[in-house]
Amino acid sequence: MKRRDILAAAGVGLAATALAGCNKQAETSCEPQQGGGGETFTWKMVTSWPKNFPGVGVGAERFAKLVNEMSGGRLTVKVYAAGELVPALEVFDAVSRGTAELGHGAPYYWKGKVPAAQFFCALPFGPNAAEMNAWLFKGGGMQLWEEVYKPFGVLPILCGSTGVQTAGWFNKEINSPADFQGLKMRTPGLGGEVLTKMGGTVVNLPAGEIFTALQTGAIDATEWIGPYNDLALGLHKAAKYYYTPGWQEPNVTFELDVNLKAWETLPADLQAIVRAAARDVNADMLDDYNARNMEALETLKSEGVEVRRLPDEVLARLKQVATEVVEASAAADPAAAKVYEAQSAYFKRLQAYAKVAEEDIYQIRG
Amino acid sequence: MKRRDILAAAGVGLAATALAGCNKQAETSCEPQQGGGGETFTWKMVTSWPKNFPGVGVGAERFAKLVNEMSGGRLTVKVYAAGELVPALEVFDAVSRGTAELGHGAPYYWKGKVPAAQFFCALPFGPNAAEMNAWLFKGGGMQLWEEVYKPFGVLPILCGSTGVQTAGWFNKEINSPADFQGLKMRTPGLGGEVLTKMGGTVVNLPAGEIFTALQTGAIDATEWIGPYNDLALGLHKAAKYYYTPGWQEPNVTFELDVNLKAWETLPADLQAIVRAAARDVNADMLDDYNARNMEALETLKSEGVEVRRLPDEVLARLKQVATEVVEASAAADPAAAKVYEAQSAYFKRLQAYAKVAEEDIYQIRG
Numbered sequence: 001m002k003r004r005d006i007l008a009a010a011g012v013g014l015a016a017t018a019l020a021g022c023n024k025q026a027e028t029s030c031e032p033q034q035g036g037g038g039e040t041f042t043w044k045m046v047t048s049w050p051k052n053f054p055g056v057g058v059g060a061e062r063f064a065k066l067v068n069e070m071s072g073g074r075l076t077v078k079v080y081a082a083g084e085l086v087p088a089l090e091v092f093d094a095v096s097r098g099t100a101e102l103g104h105g106a107p108y109y110w111k112g113k114v115p116a117a118q119f120f121c122a123l124p125f126g127p128n129a130a131e132m133n134a135w136l137f138k139g140g141g142m143q144l145w146e147e148v149y150k151p152f153g154v155l156p157i158l159c160g161s162t163g164v165q166t167a168g169w170f171n172k173e174i175n176s177p178a179d180f181q182g183l184k185m186r187t188p189g190l191g192g193e194v195l196t197k198m199g200g201t202v203v204n205l206p207a208g209e210i211f212t213a214l215q216t217g218a219i220d221a222t223e224w225i226g227p228y229n230d231l232a233l234g235l236h237k238a239a240k241y242y243y244t245p246g247w248q249e250p251n252v253t254f255e256l257d258v259n260l261k262a263w264e265t266l267p268a269d270l271q272a273i274v275r276a277a278a279r280d281v282n283a284d285m286l287d288d289y290n291a292r293n294m295e296a297l298e299t300l301k302s303e304g305v306e307v308r309r310l311p312d313e314v315l316a317r318l319k320q321v322a323t324e325v326v327e328a329s330a331a332a333d334p335a336a337a338k339v340y341e342a343q344s345a346y347f348k349r350l351q352a353y354a355k356v357a358e359e360d361i362y363q364i365r366g
Numbered sequence: 367m368k369r370r371d372i373l374a375a376a377g378v379g380l381a382a383t384a385l386a387g388c389n390k391q392a393e394t395s396c397e398p399q400q401g402g403g404g405e406t407f408t409w410k411m412v413t414s415w416p417k418n419f420p421g422v423g424v425g426a427e428r429f430a431k432l433v434n435e436m437s438g439g440r441l442t443v444k445v446y447a448a449g450e451l452v453p454a455l456e457v458f459d460a461v462s463r464g465t466a467e468l469g470h471g472a473p474y475y476w477k478g479k480v481p482a483a484q485f486f487c488a489l490p491f492g493p494n495a496a497e498m499n500a501w502l503f504k505g506g507g508m509q510l511w512e513e514v515y516k517p518f519g520v521l522p523i524l525c526g527s528t529g530v531q532t533a534g535w536f537n538k539e540i541n542s543p544a545d546f547q548g549l550k551m552r553t554p555g556l557g558g559e560v561l562t563k564m565g566g567t568v569v570n571l572p573a574g575e576i577f578t579a580l581q582t583g584a585i586d587a588t589e590w591i592g593p594y595n596d597l598a599l600g601l602h603k604a605a606k607y608y609y610t611p612g613w614q615e616p617n618v619t620f621e622l623d624v625n626l627k628a629w630e631t632l633p634a635d636l637q638a639i640v641r642a643a644a645r646d647v648n649a650d651m652l653d654d655y656n657a658r659n660m661e662a663l664e665t666l667k668s669e670g671v672e673v674r675r676l677p678d679e680v681l682a683r684l685k686q687v688a689t690e691v692v693e694a695s696a697a698a699d700p701a702a703a704k705v706y707e708a709q710s711a712y713f714k715r716l717q718a719y720a721k722v723a724e725e726d727i728y729q730i731r732g
Contacts, residue, residue, distance in 0.1 A: 066638065066642060069634065069635060069638035070436060070635055070638045070639050070642060071635065072633070072634075072635035125730065125731045126731075128724060128727055128728075129496075130495075130496065130529075130652065130653075130656055131656070133649070133652075133653050133656075134653045134656040134657045134660075137650065137653045137657075138653050138654060138656075138657035138658075139657060163496075163723070163724065164723035164724050164726075164727055166722075166723075226723075244722040244723070244726065245722060245723060245726040245727055245730060246723075246727075247727075247730055250727045250731075267438070268435065268438075269435060269436055269437065269438035272432065272435035272436045273436050273639070273642075276432060276436060276639075276642045276643060276645075276646045277642060279642075279645070279646040279649055279650070280642045280645040280646060282649065283499070283645055283648065283649040284503065284645070286496065286499075287496075287499050287500045287503045287504050288504060290496060290497070290499075290500040290504075290716070290719075291500045291503075291504035291505060291716075292504075293719065293723065294500075294715055294716055294718075294719035297719055297722070298715065307722060309722065309726070315730045319730070319731070319732075349660055349664065350656070350657075350660055351731065352660075353656075353659065353660035353663055354728060356532075356610040356611060356663070356673060356675065357529070357530040357532075357592075357610070357611060357612075357659070358494060358529065358530050358728075359728040360530075360610065360611040360675070361494055361530055361611055361612075361613075361616045362494075362720060362724075362725040362728065364491065364611060364613055364681045364685070365491045365492075365616075365685070365717065366685075
């Protein structure tokens with residue numbers, strides 16, 4: 001799921017409309033069921049997602065519902081789909097300038113403006129969801145993230161994880177690194193840069209055009225998200241092989257963007273409610289993806305989809321190239337270099353620990 | 367970390383004192399920082415943990431802090447260490463009879479009273495934290511858990527996960543299944559039943575006596591929790607080998623017990639706050655264990671600890687025996703049988719999916 005897809009999936013976005021800041025009104029009564037004391041707030045949350053987008057879109061709606069419930073109506077969050085107030089990729093800007101108090105999107109959507117952002121989002125052959133969470137909450141990652149966004153007047157709060165994605169849908173077999181030569185594939189972002197270095201051709205297509213392009217042979221392959229979202233797009237009806245694992249995105253994290261000036265107007269109890277709701281959504285979305293991806297893959301197999309693992313030789317080459325691409329991307333920006341240096345050292349330590357813990361548990365249970 | 371250890375670590379518990387139900391008082395003022403409307407509640411939370419117990423005890427304190435913050439003081443939770451109001455293993459009973467509105471402990475501590483409880487807690491060679499969460503929240507697990515506890519007037523809410531533990535500390539090498547013959551090991555619960563079937567002798571010791579017993583040779587081995595908690599107990603100074611992985615507990619979940627009558631007196635916003643705080647603690651505790659276990663294992667290695675993996679032949683035999691032990695335990699109780707049947711079918715599906723997702727990601731990154 002990348003920049004252009006989301007943009008297109010959401011249709012042409014409307015121009016951003018400047019709106020008032022947080023809408024306050026004096027609260028005089030304090031009925032128990034209202035649960036409120038003092039001011040009430042009505043906040044807008046712009047998102048990068050089409051209406052009812054499975055997984056991540058569901059998470060954005062869950063966040064609003066939780067905050068509304070926990071605050072007893074004192075903080076009402078209204079969710080806007082991509083394009084309703086601002087285009088999918090202008091969520092960060094909209095929150096930065098105060099068009100909306102809240103935003104929900106993927107950090108790497110704004111890498112053009114904040115190159116370091118993508119290092120809080122997804123790394124090829126990088127950390128899984130649990131490792132990214134451990135770094136962010138216990139290894140200093142959140143502090144770095146806040147430092148990177150502060151100049152833009154935005155407070156980042158982790159608000160969603162997809163877990164492992166898939167390598168994508170192919171109509172050509174991948175048996176060796178050479179098979180990427182001339183391969184026309186829809187795979188944006190760092191994955192796309194890797195494909196180019198492998199001799200392939202990146203074709204950027206919006207979600208609505210992927211199926212037809214794959215069916216007509218305009219492209220040989222595409223990656224989207226994972227079984228849960230891929231099934232919804234019907235990609236299995238236009239491709240022969242479903243390759244795993246999702247080397248390009250072992251996990252993707254999503255962010256809640258909060259306008260710092262608006263944040264400072266919230267009482268401490270409502271700030272705590274916003275943080276807890278985001279933490280809940282982060283956990284719930286991963287559980288949702290783990291359960292629904294499992295179910296969707298069973299459905300795909302029952303419909304005859306051939307699930308294949310990329311050969312070791314291919315994965316080894318992809319890893320080599322991906323490392324070059326990620327390091328070059330980090331070196332191109334001082335803030336990105338600082339974040340990458342800190343996280344890669346921490347992830348090395350977590351990966352060493354996993355070998356005697358989480359990783360080995362998979363081995364011993366067979 | 368098992369029943370007797372916690373009991374002993376907490377010292378001899380005081381006799382349970384019957385206390386009034388939820389303490390309410392009319393709330394007239396409603397300053398914004400107070401955040402409250404209507405009634406305020408002061409609830410007691412009894413726990414199975416000694417004061418400031420690393421990891422899980424920290425989680426219990428975090429829960430109380432979050433609820434107090436989010437409710438703006440409308441729901442005040444006072445945490446009691448094991449033995450302060452009731453002994454460590456009487457937490458479930460205390461909440462059931464209304465001695466306290468809330469409790470925090472491990473489901474398998476009350477398996478004597480509720481045999482099915484341990485299947486929501488930990489399973490040898492079973493699910494990791496992410497898989498247990500997916501089953502509980504997206505696979506029908508929580509509904510079964512609520513059904514099992516309802517006759518006791520208790521509402522269970524997931525409130526903590528440890529992630530992978532370790533196999534334990536040994537002063538005798540384990541090179542084959544035969545090396546368990548005559549092994550004197552402190553390892554309670556299902557792990558203990560497995561050891562007995564392997565020809566060993568289970569020695570139950572409270573936390574405070576493990577170190578000396580290991581040092582004097584009264585026992586040949588012991589398991590406790592993982593690097594984070596084991597280091598605190600200094601076990602590395604009394605044992606030669608630290609074996610991995612924690613086949614007996616790939617994850618342990620903890621529960622928030624809520625007295626159902628008290629729960630029904632809470633307004634909807636405070637109920638939502640309690641649920642979100644527990645979900646936050648569940649995520650935060652896993653992040654904490656993943657980060658601190660990694661750091662503690664580095665410290666242990668730097669102090670010369672020899673970390674060894676149990677041989678494949680040994681793990682294969684342990685798995686075989688563990689399966690027999692778990693199935694016999696499930697068969698002995700109708701409710702346990704129902705829960706085990708449902709969860710084992712679901713975990714089989716999740717484990718098949720992991721092979722093309724989470725599990726394979728560990729493989730490809732090397």
